[in-house]
Amino acid sequence: MIEIKNLTKKFGRITAVDNLSFSVNDGEIVGFLGPNGAGKSTTMNMMTGFISSTEGTVIIDGYDILEEPEKAKRRIGYLPETPPVYGDMTVTEYLEFVCDLKKVKKSERGTMIGDILDSVRLSDVKNRIIKNLSKGYRQRVGLAQALIGYPGTLILDEPTVGLDPGQVLEMREVIRELGKKHTVILSSHILQEVSAVCDRIIIINNGRIVTSGSTEGLSDKIVGNRVMLQLKASASEAQKAFGGLECIRSLTVTKKSDCLELVAEGREGEDIRESLSRLCMEKGFVILLMKPVDMSLEDIFISVINGSVDEALINESEETAETAESETTESETAEEVSEDGADTEEAYEDDGNI
Amino acid sequence: MTAIYKKEIRTYFNTLAGYIFLGFFVAITGIYFMINNMNTGDLNYASTLAGSLMLFWILIPVLTMRLFAEESRQKTDQLLFTSPVSVWGIVLGKFFAAATLFLTGVIITGIFPFILSRFGSIAAARTMNVMFGYVILGCALIAVGIFISALTDNQIVAAVATFAALFMLFMIDGFTAQMPVSAASSLVFVLILIVIGALILAGETKRIVLPGAAAIAAGAAAVVVYKLNPSAYDGLISRFFGWFSMISRFENFYAGVFSLADTVYYISFAFVFVYLTVNVIEKRRWS
Numbered sequence: 001m002i003e004i005k006n007l008t009k010k011f012g013r014i015t016a017v018d019n020l021s022f023s024v025n026d027g028e029i030v031g032f033l034g035p036n037g038a039g040k041s042t043t044m045n046m047m048t049g050f051i052s053s054t055e056g057t058v059i060i061d062g063y064d065i066l067e068e069p070e071k072a073k074r075r076i077g078y079l080p081e082t083p084p085v086y087g088d089m090t091v092t093e094y095l096e097f098v099c100d101l102k103k104v105k106k107s108e109r110g111t112m113i114g115d116i117l118d119s120v121r122l123s124d125v126k127n128r129i130i131k132n133l134s135k136g137y138r139q140r141v142g143l144a145q146a147l148i149g150y151p152g153t154l155i156l157d158e159p160t161v162g163l164d165p166g167q168v169l170e171m172r173e174v175i176r177e178l179g180k181k182h183t184v185i186l187s188s189h190i191l192q193e194v195s196a197v198c199d200r201i202i203i204i205n206n207g208r209i210v211t212s213g214s215t216e217g218l219s220d221k222i223v224g225n226r227v228m229l230q231l232k233a234s235a236s237e238a239q240k241a242f243g244g245l246e247c248i249r250s251l252t253v254t255k256k257s258d259c260l261e262l263v264a265e266g267r268e269g270e271d272i273r274e275s276l277s278r279l280c281m282e283k284g285f286v287i288l289l290m291k292p293v294d295m296s297l298e299d300i301f302i303s304v305i306n307g308s309v310d311e312a313l314i315n316e317s318e319e320t321a322e323t324a325e326s327e328t329t330e331s332e333t334a335e336e337v338s339e340d341g342a343d344t345e346e347a348y349e350d351d352g353n354i
Numbered sequence: 355m356t357a358i359y360k361k362e363i364r365t366y367f368n369t370l371a372g373y374i375f376l377g378f379f380v381a382i383t384g385i386y387f388m389i390n391n392m393n394t395g396d397l398n399y400a401s402t403l404a405g406s407l408m409l410f411w412i413l414i415p416v417l418t419m420r421l422f423a424e425e426s427r428q429k430t431d432q433l434l435f436t437s438p439v440s441v442w443g444i445v446l447g448k449f450f451a452a453a454t455l456f457l458t459g460v461i462i463t464g465i466f467p468f469i470l471s472r473f474g475s476i477a478a479a480r481t482m483n484v485m486f487g488y489v490i491l492g493c494a495l496i497a498v499g500i501f502i503s504a505l506t507d508n509q510i511v512a513a514v515a516t517f518a519a520l521f522m523l524f525m526i527d528g529f530t531a532q533m534p535v536s537a538a539s540s541l542v543f544v545l546i547l548i549v550i551g552a553l554i555l556a557g558e559t560k561r562i563v564l565p566g567a568a569a570i571a572a573g574a575a576a577v578v579v580y581k582l583n584p585s586a587y588d589g590l591i592s593r594f595f596g597w598f599s600m601i602s603r604f605e606n607f608y609a610g611v612f613s614l615a616d617t618v619y620y621i622s623f624a625f626v627f628v629y630l631t632v633n634v635i636e637k638r639r640w641s
Contacts, residue, residue, distance in 0.1 A: 011641075048436040052640045070438040084433035086361075088368045100357030101437045145433065 001026055002047070002153060002183070007056035009042050009207075016042040018207040020056070026152070029179040031194030031201045031215075032187035039207035040187040041081055044157050047185075048078040061152065074102070077151040077182075081158050083142025087131030091122060091141055094130060095148060102149040116147045120174055136167040143174070154178060156186040160193060172197050225266040227273055230259045230289040231280065238262065241283050247272050259288055357439065358447025359454075362421070366455055375416050379459040382409050387466045397476050399467045400484040404608050407488075407601070410495055411520050417452045418499025419513035422631075426507035435639065445500065445631045449624075452496045460489055480610040487607025490620040491600060495520055497627035504631045526599045530592035540590035541580045548572045 002024040009017040017039040024030050032040050045051045047058050049065040049072065058065040063072040086094055095113045104112060117123045120140045125133060130141060139159065146154055159175060160168045175197055178184060188194050194201050195215050202212040211218070231238060235253055238260055242251055250265045266272035273290070280287050366372030386406040390396060425431040434444055467481050498519055503512040534540075552569035556562055580587060596602065603620065606613040 045432075050432055050436050050639065070440070073436055073438040076436070078432070078436045080429060080432040082429040082432075084428070084430040086365070086428070086430060088365065093364070097357065097361050098433070098437075100360060101434070101439060103357075103438065 001061055002185070003057075003059040004043075004047065005057050005059075007043065007046060007058065008054045009039075009046060009051070010054045016207055017046070017053075020204070020207070020209060022202055022209065022212065024153075024183060024185060026183050027179075028200060029175070029184045029186070029198045031198035032185060032204065033189070033191060033194050033201055034187075034204040034210075035189055038189075038204050040189075040204065041157055042207075043204075044078070044080075044155055044185075044187060048076055048155055049073055050078075050080075074149070075151050076153045076155055077146030077148070079139075079142045079146045079154070079156045079159060081161070083138050084145070085130045085138055085141050088129065090129055091117075091126045091133075091144075094141065095144060098145045098148045104149050112148065112150070116144045119177065120144045120147070121170070136163050136171075139163060139167075139171070140174075143171075147178070151182070153183040153185065156184065158187055158189070160188070160190075168193075225270065225272070226293040227264050227266070227276060228289070228291050228293045229262045229264065229276060229280075229287065230256070231262065232286040232288065233260050233283070235260055237283070238285065241279060241285075242276075245272075245275060245279065247275055263293060355439070355443035355447040355450075358434070358444050359451050362448055362451030363454060365420075366451070369420075371416060371420060372455060375413060375455060376459050376462065378416075379409065379413055380462050382406060383459075383463045383466070387463075391466070391470055395473075397470055397474050399470060399476065399481045400608050400610070402466065403484055403488045404604070407491075407604070408524070410492065411517055411524070414492070414495045414499045414520060415513040415516040417455060418496055418503050418516060419509045420503070421448045421452065421500055422504040422635075423506050423509045423512045427509075435635075441632050441635050445504075445628055445635070449493075449497060449500055449628055452500065453493050456492050456496060457489060460485060460492075477610070483610060483612050484607050486612075487604055487616070487620075490617060490624075491604055494600065494620045494623040494627075495523070497624040497631075498523070501627045501631045501634070504634050523598060523600050526595055527602055530595045530599070533591040533595065535589045535592065537580065537584040537587035537590075540587035541576060543591050543594070544576045544587075545573055548576065 004023065005021050007017055007020040008015070020039075020043060032043070034040050042051070046053045047060075047065065049058075049069050052066060058072075060072040060075050063075070065072045086097075089097065092113065095116070096109065099109050099113070114123075117126055120143050122137065122140050122144055125137055130138060133141065139162070143156070143159065146156070156175070160171045163171060172193065175184060175186065179197070186194070186197070195218070198215055200212065200214050201218050203210045203218075235255055239251075239253055242248060242253075242262065242264060245264075247266055247270050248264050249267050252263045254261045264272060264276060273292075277287070277290070279285075366375070383402065383406050386402045387399075390402045390405055391399065422431075425434060435441070464485070467476060467478075470476050471478075499512075499516045502516045502519060503509075506512050506515070548569050551572075552565040555565040555568070559565065600620075600623075603613075603616040606616050
């Protein structure tokens with residue numbers, strides 16, 4: 001059980017984390033979702049006692065991380081963004097050192113290290129020197145380190161960043177497996193990742209919680225009700241025909257060299273694919289491509305602000321009201337997305353996994 | 355603490371640092387031994403140790419530059435400071451690891467007095483005494499090196515800064531001889547120290563009134579003492595800097611005197627720098 005109350009971190013004048021409160025129950029897998037610089041790593045660093053909070057408390061299984069650090073730290077395993085490994089040690093040497101550090105009993109070490117190496121699939125490289133391992137393996141060594149001593153809670157900061165698509169899938173599989181025995185809190189800037197692994201999602205931006213809720217609750221409502229279509233049709237005709245559809249909430253039409261591209265967003269909870277297809281048949285448009293479009297984080301923020309996400313899921317209505325003032329149209333967002341480096345990376349990773 | 359200690363010892367020998375240190379240490383001390391003892395037929399091993407003190411400028415940075423700088427650069431400090439180990443345990447573990455390696459070097463070079471004893475009778479107690487002084491002086495300087503390593507995440511910067519700091523500590527006697535000795539200049543010096551102290555206090559507490567008032571009170575007290583008894587200020591500057599002179603403290607050991615005061619001085623010097631290291635790390639985490 002982890003309780004976080006009014007957690008705030010200020011670096012000089014910059015507020016990195018602003019009055020964050022949430023709790024995580026035993027056995028849950030919670031995803032921390034937010035764009036780069038949202039305050040995810042800072043929050044995790046405070047939760048693990050690496051840095052102190054300016055205000056607020058972090059309580060791990062009843063122990064305050066700043067008041068009783070040793071007891072609290074014994075209950076968490078932490079994988080920071082950069083795996084904290086020593087390049088000049090072998091994998092086994094390193095894990096033995098971590099056992100020393102976490103005061104694991106000598107008699108339990110051998111089997112513990114063996115089991116952990118198996119569970120994160122590292123047994124093949126256990127005698128290799130860490131600096132010679134690939135990024136994916138190093139990430140797994142970092143995860144193995146977090147598992148030493150079998151802490152009740154695992155805190156994983158962007159565990160799949162920098163891995164190739166195959167390794168990403170493997171890492172998710174490992175995390176899901178770990179979630180059966182541990183409470184897991186992981187951070188990510190990729191929506192698909194947290195929705196694939198987590199029971200519950202907390203979305204943060206600019207150091208504040210934007211919204212939180214169960215994965216089903218969030219993803220049913222905000223994922224997959226947008227469809228991209230490529231048609232052979234004239235722009236004006238298509239605009240007119242699709243504009244008349246009741247079930248569509250918004251529509252963008254762009255002209256491509258050989259076709260017309262439409263992105264249609266359906267109303268909440270409606271599957272618009274059928275009506276779109278029927279309309280095309282009626283009007284005689286040729287469908288070249290039709291695929292669901294996943295929402296990017298920016299889209300989610302906008303839909304939260306526009307109120308398409310259920311009110312019950314919104315924790316901080318104040319926040320919503322504040323940001324709603326800066327109105328952004330759909331097409332502008334699309335441009336922003338393609339410019340943003342982080343999102344290009346995101347797109348690449350998604351493609352790899354489909 | 356033992357976990358960190360074991361790891362540091364292993365790292366010294368996994369990387370080249372440990373071998374470089376020991377090899378260099380034994381080789382240079384050996385050369386001094388040849389020049390001072392073997393070639394001249396002098397049976398006093400203390401002169402070799404005293405002569406080779408300058409070796410510390412190079413060798414202490416080799417021992418300490420990596421200790422904290424490398425942890426922050428590789429981000430392994432995130433592992434250390436999120437483990438159930440206190441910051442004191444971490445700093446002391448590293449300090450004792452560096453001290454152990456240094457002691458190993460001294461023990462290896464302990465063969466030299468044995469060689470000397472083959473050629474005549476050496477003053478065993480005096481040799482032991484000077485070696486003891488040599489070891490605790492080295493440990494005090496190691497603490498300085500660790501402190502500097504905790505200030506940066508760049509090993510080279512840590513090495514150069516440690517070199518500069520040790521150089522100053524060794525050269526301080528030469529500087530103090532040049533300092534003004536009059537009571538008036540000492541008063542100015544004391545006032546400057548008070549202002550610096552007040553500025554540091556104000557910077558730390560982000561308050562102005564209290565440090566300011568304290569500084570004015572202390573300044574007034576200093577002036578009153580000056581009016582009543584100016585002789586108290588004579589040579590104060592050189593006495594102040596002389597307090598930091600590590601080398602002059604070694605002279606007693608060299609002369610064959612076991613000085614408890616100097617032993618306590620070296621040990622407290624090491625303790626103060628270990629304490630400062632812990633504070634620097636804690637402060638960084640709390641800022």
